[in-house]
Amino acid sequence: MNPDHLQPDPASERLISHAAGPWQSNGELMQAARARLSAAGAMPGATVDQQLNLLDELFGFELGRFLLAHRGLNAWWTHHAVTWDPRTAAPMTALERRIVADLPATQATRERFGIFRRELQALLRPGVTMASVPCGLMGELLLLDYSAAPGARLVGVDLDQAALDAALVLGTERGLASQLTLRRQDAWAEQWQDKVDVLTSNGLNIYEPDDGRVTALYRSFHAALRPGGTLVTSFLTPPPTLSAQSPWKMSEIDPQALALQFVLFVRVIEVKWSAFRTHDQTRAQLEQAGFTDIRFVDDRASMFPTVVAHKPD
Structure with missing residues (x-):
């Protein structure tokens, strides 16, 4: 597959996960990032020089450059992260390996992917x-x-x-192309002429800070399902520094990796996936959208829970 990593999508202004701003060369992007970090100054655990060193390291590999340019992950890089296997992985720089293998958010994302597959496999018939x-x-x-x-x-x-x-390529490789229908549409605007039995969704709500918009998204999913259908989705929970209701299990999190994640994601990259919600908030939103029998399946650290909900018969 050709990830086409650094080319802006024609509809990029509508992509909330990895849309880039006005296209910049790597040199322009680096210059702007260095100026931003120098102006922001030191932060707990990282001097300006340390931040600039991380910036230089990020520019040394393709994933790092993509994150800096887009502040989020596209479909190809997300798939790369959740299916990464150290036994078959290509050589990496030290920082790239830490991002893909060690950061708590990446580990939770990969664990979430495994939970999704387990839950969805059980729904096949x-x-x-x-x-x-x-x-x-x-x-x-x-x-x-x-x-x-x-x-x-x-x-x-x-x-x-x-x-x-890329989904068509993977579907063809898996021998499923004849069973696969693909549509280019905004998730909030999708009109479902044919209802489905199971709908799975990961990624949109973590980029969307507006609770009303997220509830509207869940209503759209509810409308897409047949009576008795099942939704399998996920959400990011807030860290303890942002909410007293944080469910994070700190005993399951490497503190050094968490500190690196904070500097990289919050300061150096300024990632967009920062819409956190608690279990109670997510349950309330799903109930407002009409779902019942709501069940949560947490990853080990309770950072990226899966939630399974049903549309009443």
């Missing part, structure tokens, strides 16, 4: 229709075992055409 919004490369569905689910239909919806193209 003959003739089932399953959708992913936004689908990205659609690995949470395309990597399942369909041997016991003949006639299954798969639907992927994404605003990013590059994601849809």
Whole structure:
């Protein structure tokens, strides 16, 4: 697959996860980032020089350059992160390996992907229709075992055409292209003519700070499901520094990796995925959207929980 990492999507102004601003050369991007960090000054645990050194290291590998330019991950890089395997991984710089292998958020994301696949595998049955919004490369569905689910239909919806193209490649590799329908559409605007039995969604709500918009997204998912259908989604929980209701299990988190994550994501990269919600907030939003029988499945650190909810019969 060609990740097409640094090319802006034609609809980039509508992508909330990895849209870039006015296109800049690497030199212009580096100059702007160095000026921003120098002006911001030192922060707890990182001098200006240390921040600038991290910036230089990020520019040394493709994932780092993508994060700096886009402040989020596209479909290809997300798939790369959740399917990363140290036994087959290509050589990496020290910082790239720490980002992909060691940062608590990355570990939680990879664990969340495994939980999604386990929950979705259990929902497979003959003739089932399953959708992913936004689908990205659609690995949470395309990597399942369909041997016991003949006639299954798969639907992927994404605003990013590059994601849809890559999902088709993966679907073809998995022998599922004939069962796969892909549509380019905004998740909030999607009109579901044919209802689905299962809908899975990861990624949009963590970039969307507006609670009303997130509840509206859940209502859209509710409308897409047949009666008795199931939603499998996820959300980011707030760290203890932001909320007394934080569920983070600090005993499961490497403090040094967490400190590096804070400097990298909050200061050097200024990532966009910073819309945190508690379990109670997420439950309330899903209930407002009409879902019942809501069940949470936490990762070890309770940073990126999965939630399974049902549309009443």
